[in-house]
Amino acid sequence: MLLRAAVTGAVAHWLGAAGPAEARPSKDDRRTIYVVGDSTASAYATTEVPRAGWGQALPLFLTPGTTVVNEAVSASSSKSFSVAGRLDRILAVLRPRDVLLISFGHGDESEHPTRHTDPWTTFQDYLQLYIDGARATRALPVLVTPVERRRFTADGVSFLSHGEYPDAMRALAATTRTPLIDLAALSFALWSSLGPEATKDYFLWLDAGESPKFPNGVSDDTHLQARGAIEVARLVVSAGRMLPGRDRRALRDPDLSADLLVRPPTRPGPDPL
Template sequence: MNALTTRRAAALLLALSLLPAHAQEFTATTDPARAQITLPEPAKPDLPSLILIGDSTVRNGRDDGQGKGAEGQWGWGNPIAAYFDLNKINVVNRAVGGLSSRTYRSSGHWDRTKPFIKKGDWVVMQFGHNDTSPVNDNSRARGVLRGTGPEKEDINNLLTGKPETVYTYGAYLRGYIAEIRAAGATPVVCSPVIRKRWEADGVKVTRAGGNFAAWAAEVAKQENVAFIDLNEWGALRYEALGKEAVEKFFPADMPQETVHTNWLGAAINAQLVIAGLIQNKVLPDAVYTRRFASDGSDERPVVDARKVKVEAPRDPKLPSLVLIGDSTVRSGGQNGAYGWGERLAAFFDTQRINIVNNAIGGRSSRTFFTEGRWASVLEQLKPGDTLLIQFGHNDGARIGDPAGKNRGSVPGVGPEAVEDTRPDGTKEMVQSFGWYLARYINDAKAKGANAVVLSPIPHKDRWKPEQPRDFENYAAWGEQVARANGAQFIDLTMLITDAYRKVGAERVESFFSDARTHTNDAGAVFNATQVVEGLKRLPGQPLQGFLRPAAP
């Protein structure tokens, strides 16, 4: 038996020795180590699973932001699910707030999680924030012995009233690693996420005290498992963004909070975890929703608007149907993707009307305006033209998050504005999604053109009857702005959703060129058909006279 095998065997024996001698009696209490907490299970047990264990920085409370929306407290285990194709992998966040590497096990939460771990799964663990607590008290009794060695301490637990042997932080991590491997799964170790604590200069971030990050790295190296340094990587990210920007990552109503992030902060940490998984080649590429760069950001380039000419009407004397939007309206065949706007002309008599598709990939309602593309489109609009507006897919990017590529708009339709910093250091006041839509509508009306707002096309995994409707907020905001500003509205999300439900999953699967967003040629034709159906249903049928007698 070689040294590595001996060490793993010893770790497994240690893990077994850590198991409680008998089932624990759970009581209704605010202590999460003793409470019976309902945790998610794999949605599709036949698929491989990415299982997360840890504390509140991974899963906070009931994982609902305490009812405060994006400004509540969130762990990174929630936003990370958006990076994965949930038709190929389960993302199961079984972290519990308030627990340590010790009490996640001693409470019985680990025993309830293990049955869901099977061969071919991956388990990501992140502990440390609560491990610094006292080893023995009558409040939480969740602390561990410092270090990674074999030291142990026998105590009479003041909280439970029972004898317990407490081990080192490293010993608990090795115990999880051994049992995960025994189940045929792959373990991954994360250091604790960085705290929002600045040095006196206000420029450098204080790394984790107590060496828990270093100990996590040491155990990962000893056990030859992937390690993700959320402590160091998070500190570097915070330092690059600066103190003012980092404040936006934490709940606004809790200025003294240094650990628990809001949704934006959780999304930043999730991106770092993704970067670690990619760099360590932990998961196959096929389980991700799209390709990501090694820093966890979207690898797809945002099309350079300067290199894409603004399309002009073929015959300026004819009325034009002008389209503005993102890559779901025009993808240009990149990686086999086409938007519905590229297949719309076949439905119209182009000897009587121009079809002018000025959508551009990677744009939001905000960037289509701020980059100057709208000004060029507006210059060509004339009385009698019709403008179709479809944004939303990229508007959800987090303001202040570099991975969002300065695309996010403020949620809603109001006058609120948020300052954002561009890559060149200049500041931009970002308006609401509704503000940008209203600008397009009113600018078009001033030129004598009509405007129609369309809600975004649905994702491939968000159309089935048992699922909540896709883009609910953006559809509601789009309709509200259209009605308030004298435009018309088409709920394209639901038109396509209903059509998908009629043709079924097998055919819908054949409509996409990527995991969930971009359609291929067949999908573009199918969605264009629904756009035409929506136009036919508009009051007064303003474009009916331009349609071909027999649509393809």
């Protein structure tokens, strides 16, 4: 299923099982930004308001004519995404000068054998497949460290949650000379500055009765609601100077509405285990 919609002048494409082949820009000179990753980046449907992913919010910070294809899928790791054939489908349609944003880590930390990778061996090995595949098409691979979770001590001091995975990605970026957006560091700084209470408005924290999707309320320190998705996307585009179509005016706008997010009627489920 393919959803095409305009968001503040930027075009966002969301793809299902058919893959990205139908989503090619109509003009040869246009560049497409592909997003691969997990549930923190994926698109969420209208029935899942206010939950949202940062890949879903990227078009808010891009100029007209810049296309985003968000292929991030819930419960994915660098391993499971590749093994499921999703990477191959994207590589089949990548064109020169397209951008591939590669953001994994949450799923790789899982102990489930279909998802788990070790930060300094298999995690780097799988990420290398994405880098090499993009470069073979003359597209630009960009590594994006995983967005930090909401983690605070009882005294309100924030602490890191991803172990060695961000460091492993940083090291791989350095040794392979791959551009890096250090979203782990950027988001950690943002959550630290906001503190334990204010960050609840960015993550999926809702009181009972606040949302029909979560009638009993929810306290989720990993997934984002719309406000959080927008601000994390702002971090990605602000730091991503290699990205085409960065809209500097939007990046300076502190009041972008959650209503601007494009939501598909449904979203792809996780890869089978």
